[in-house]
Amino acid sequence: MIDRLLDHFVGEGVTVACLYCDFQDQERQTAANMIGALTRQIVNALEMVPTEIEEAFERAEHEVEGRGLRVPEIVKLLQAALVLVKRTFICIDALDECPEKHLSQLLSSLHTVSQASSGIQLFITGRPHIQSVVEKYLLGGVQVTPISPSNEDIREYLEMELKNDLDSEAMNPTLKAGILKRILEKIPDAYVIAGSI
Amino acid sequence: MRKGLLAGCHNLCRQEGCLGMVSGLLGGSQGWIDGHQLYIIQKFTTTPLSLSLGLETFYRFRNPTSTARSPQSNMNPSTHPRPNATNIDHINSFNQTNSNNITTNITYVNKRTKLLNWLSPLQPRVRHNDVRARRQDGIGEWFLRADEFLGWRDGKGEFGKATLFCSGNPGVGKTFLR
Numbered sequence: 001m002i003d004r005l006l007d008h009f010v011g012e013g014v015t016v017a018c019l020y021c022d023f024q025d026q027e028r029q030t031a032a033n034m035i036g037a038l039t040r041q042i043v044n045a046l047e048m049v050p051t052e053i054e055e056a057f058e059r060a061e062h063e064v065e066g067r068g069l070r071v072p073e074i075v076k077l078l079q080a081a082l083v084l085v086k087r088t089f090i091c092i093d094a095l096d097e098c099p100e101k102h103l104s105q106l107l108s109s110l111h112t113v114s115q116a117s118s119g120i121q122l123f124i125t126g127r128p129h130i131q132s133v134v135e136k137y138l139l140g141g142v143q144v145t146p147i148s149p150s151n152e153d154i155r156e157y158l159e160m161e162l163k164n165d166l167d168s169e170a171m172n173p174t175l176k177a178g179i180l181k182r183i184l185e186k187i188p189d190a191y192v193i194a195g196s197i
Numbered sequence: 198m199r200k201g202l203l204a205g206c207h208n209l210c211r212q213e214g215c216l217g218m219v220s221g222l223l224g225g226s227q228g229w230i231d232g233h234q235l236y237i238i239q240k241f242t243t244t245p246l247s248l249s250l251g252l253e254t255f256y257r258f259r260n261p262t263s264t265a266r267s268p269q270s271n272m273n274p275s276t277h278p279r280p281n282a283t284n285i286d287h288i289n290s291f292n293q294t295n296s297n298n299i300t301t302n303i304t305y306v307n308k309r310t311k312l313l314n315w316l317s318p319l320q321p322r323v324r325h326n327d328v329r330a331r332r333q334d335g336i337g338e339w340f341l342r343a344d345e346f347l348g349w350r351d352g353k354g355e356f357g358k359a360t361l362f363c364s365g366n367p368g369v370g371k372t373f374l375r
Binding site for chain 2: 077
């Protein structure tokens with residue numbers, strides 16, 4: 001989707017920044033680091049580093065080693081980068097995997113920056129239970145779309161996996177058709193089970 | 198410098214934060230940056246390395262007027278990827294007079310990389326490339342054509358809200374929509 005957005009808006013001054021939340025990377029995925037990662041991608045897409053960011057970096061270099069950026073500071077830097085971009089898409093995957101203590105800071109910071117600059121659009125994926133939190137912090141303006149794979153998606157995926165089957169001699173067209181038919185018939189049941197886990 | 202090494206750098210240079218590699222590369226040889234191309238002069242060959250936007254950006258940032266010093270006005274690299282004997286002399290003289298400028302620019306590359314790392318140690322783009330490599334073409338295509346997605350992207354109609362939240366349980370393919 002990120003690639004599709006970039007392709008669609010090529011040459012129109014549109015920037016896409018992404019985040020992948022991950023349970024296994026909780027230690028590093030602090031609110032400051034996540035907002036910093038967005039800032040980093042936008043700065044990287046800019047022709048010039050915004051003066052405010054360069055000055056902040058130079059000041060930090062002269063300070064005691066080890067002091068990282070705090071959330072209010074990095075939010076200001078993100079804003080300084082965003083004002084130089086016509087339009088920004090921020091995509092966050094698996095928001096429910098964001099550590100709870102950082103989630104509210106991340107979302108309220110995103111709310112702050114999207115209020116301060118125009119042309120910021122958010123794309124968020126996550127498990128259904130996170131929806132109320134998203135709506136709480138991003139105050140209205142949230143379109144919710146449930147995602148489930150289409151039968152076509154599953155068929156394509158299965159065909160790819162069957163093609164990669166190392167034991168290709170054991171496979172024949174009849175068996176393949178049978179596998180596809182049985183699995184596709186069972187899909188509704190499979191997703192009820194997955195949903196209740 | 199071997200061709201293989203150049204090819205390796207070509208790929209590395211596309212990654213954010215790997216620009217330091219170019220610095221090392223240029224340290225032992227002469228070259229210049231022209232548009233998105235990095236030219237390395239080694240003996241009598243010129244090898245263009247296609248770079249992502251990074252290095253060009255540094256060049257402009259450090260020397261806002263650098264376009265005038267770029268060799269492109271004298272030689273168009275796209276039509277002369279491997280210059281003949283006549284203009285090799287020209288390239289060498291260019292590099293002798295401009296090698297200091299190039300060194301200065303490379304110093305700045307390292308500063309910019311440091312600045313980016315200071316902003317955040319996380320590099321979601323690396324994960325994105327990993328997802329992209331494992332993605333099957335065609336999967337999730339229905340979503341990219343759905344009114345909800347198009348309305349959000351274009352900010353129009355009943356779905357034209359600032360935030361699009363895609364909800365789904367683990368394994369339904371949310372990540373691979375990307």
